[in-house]
Amino acid sequence: TQLLEQSPQFLSIQEGENLTVYCNSSSVFSSLQWYRQEPGEGPVLLVTVVTGGEVKKLKRLTFQFGDARKDSSLHITAAQPGDTGLYLCAGGSGSSNTGKLIFGQGTTLQVKP
């Protein structure tokens, strides 16, 4: 069974601080996606990484896919209150073509002004 361990589960920081969220697994994933979700809404896709070692940047957000495609990280620089939300990582299974995603437990981020 493929599992994604996401940490930390809760994070409360001051505006301007940096933070990193981790997603780790013992399994290899064909792709890994990061989503952000606000209360009462569906998740919104931030990025998809597919190549081992890949780094993608989205303004103040930096996403990295591990060389072995088993782990990923999301780094936010100079966090702002607008970054508050639930961040979810999700891995695409490489063992089948079902399209199923394995979700991490989520990280609830609160950025205080």
Place this chain on the structure above:
Amino acid sequence: GAVVSQHPSWVICKSGTSVKIECRSLDFQATTMFWYRQFPKQSLMLMATSNEGSKATYEQGVEKDKFLINHASLTLSTLTVTSAHPEDSSFYICSARGYPSYNEQFFGPGTRLTVL
């Protein structure tokens, strides 16, 4: 970008009634749709996977007779919660994947179900 809609956005019903939730892909053909359930401050729990024109595949522990899924077209899937009870109250989210981005799932805005 790919847009997925859900209807209704929220619904309140009495215990014992059935509720239907629709999921539509608005600008692409969704060969596969997924139904998730989410509890407050928790991650998404996959309930079932449905491919257009075939029966849905349910995850372990999900009652297929209680959560009826139909995926009759490439743009519409429905989830019917039959004989709903208060413990079925939750946030239900659908997602869809299809041409050309088969690696990605695009999520609907969710439906808040409250069973009294």
